Amino acid sequence: MAATAPELSLHQRRRAPTPAELAGIPWLRVLQPAEYGRAIGDISVGDALPGDLVCRMGRPVTYWFGVIEGLLKMSMDNAQGQTMTFTGVPPGGWFGEGTALKREAYRYNIQALRKSVVAGLPVDTFHWLLDHSIGFNRFVMNQLNERLGQFIAAREIDRMNNPDLRVARSLAALFNPVLYPGVGEVLRITQQELAYLVGLSRQRVNEALTALQAQATIRVEYGGLRILDLDALRSSVLPKPL
Numbered sequence: 663m664a665a666t667a668p669e670l671s672l673h674q675r676r677r678a679p680t681p682a683e684l685a686g687i688p689w690l691r692v693l694q695p696a697e698y699g700r701a702i703g704d705i706s707v708g709d710a711l712p713g714d715l716v717c718r719m720g721r722p723v724t725y726w727f728g729v730i731e732g733l734l735k736m737s738m739d740n741a742q743g744q745t746m747t748f749t750g751v752p753p754g755g756w757f758g759e760g761t762a763l764k765r766e767a768y769r770y771n772i773q774a775l776r777k778s779v780v781a782g783l784p785v786d787t788f789h790w791l792l793d794h795s796i797g798f799n800r801f802v803m804n805q806l807n808e809r810l811g812q813f814i815a816a817r818e819i820d821r822m823n824n825p826d827l828r829v830a831r832s833l834a835a836l837f838n839p840v841l842y843p844g845v846g847e848v849l850r851i852t853q854q855e856l857a858y859l860v861g862l863s864r865q866r867v868n869e870a871l872t873a874l875q876a877q878a879t880i881r882v883e884y885g886g887l888r889i890l891d892l893d894a895l896r897s898s899v900l901p902k903p904l
Contacts, residue, residue: 672714672780676706679781683707683730687781688754688843692797704787710734710774717758717772723765725782728756729844732778733851735859738770749812750775750859752836752851754844759802760809762788775855808840825862829870832860833880833887834895850886 684690684702693701707730710716716727716734734751748770751757761768762785774780791798812835833856836842836849853871857864871887874880879895881888889895 672708672710672716676708676782679705679707679730683779683781686730686754686844687728689756689798689801692801693791693795694797697791697795697798701783701787701791704784705781707779707781710778710780712774712776714774715771716774716780717768717770719769719771720767722767723758723761723785725784726756726758726762726788727772728781728783729753730779730781732780733775733855734772734778734780735775736770736772747859747861750836750851750855752842752845752849755842756805757809759788759805763792763802775858804840808838812838812841825866826870826873828860828862829856829867830874830879830895832856833874833889834892837889837892837895848883848886848888852885 679702684705687705690698690701708716710732719738729751731753735747736749736751736757737745737747739745751772757772758768765785792802833849836851836859837845839845853867854864856871857867860867862870871880871882874895875882877894879889879891881890
């Protein structure tokens with residue numbers, strides 16, 4: 663009986679990006695012609711399957727990654743074997759610039775929640791662009807600034823006991839136009855995927871979405887959620903006691 667061929671890793675499945683995929687990378691637009699040519703020559707993409715690990719905790723950084731299509735989650739496993747999810751990464755999002763800057767090992771896992779197209783820029787090219795491109799430097803600085811705000815908000819969300827608030831604030835984070843410019847007004851996400859990111863049951867997430875829709879802050883559509891009032895999601899507060 664013939665042995666089954668080992669499944670190729672995401673890195674082994676990498677390929678050159680298509681023109682449409684390059685068009686979905688926001689920071690390419692800020693580069694000068696020579697910088698752009700260097701970058702697109704080094705970018706590769708991979709077609710991630712559900713459950714594929716894009717980054718693994720403890721592994722040395724090799725790429726700066728971004729999402730062209732799909733949805734990833736950023737999480738960490740503690741010593742007790744429990745998983746803490748920090749955030750989701752929807753289309754247009756690039757992540758790990760702090761790790762790439764310091765050339766250190768990843769302190770988190772990045773895993774595909776569904777079929778996704780993930781782009782990677784080699785860390786050496788990342789540093790070359792930092793050395794040569796003012797536009798790229800500004801993009802990375804904006805990323806770091808927004809990321810700091812995102813994780814401060816995530817710490818606040820983690821302390822919330824009200825499920826509706828957790829869902830509202832978590833959704834607002836996924837609609838961040840700076841970190842995730844590829845999302846726009848509609849986020850393609852299932853209730854089960856959102857439950858994974860928020861840390862609640864699918865049934866409880868469904869109840870929270872129903873309440874948010876009743877408040878006209880979102881609209882549940884087939885295969886996703888449409889944002890109607892982002893400011894209301896961001897500023898959601900607990901109901902006042904009677």
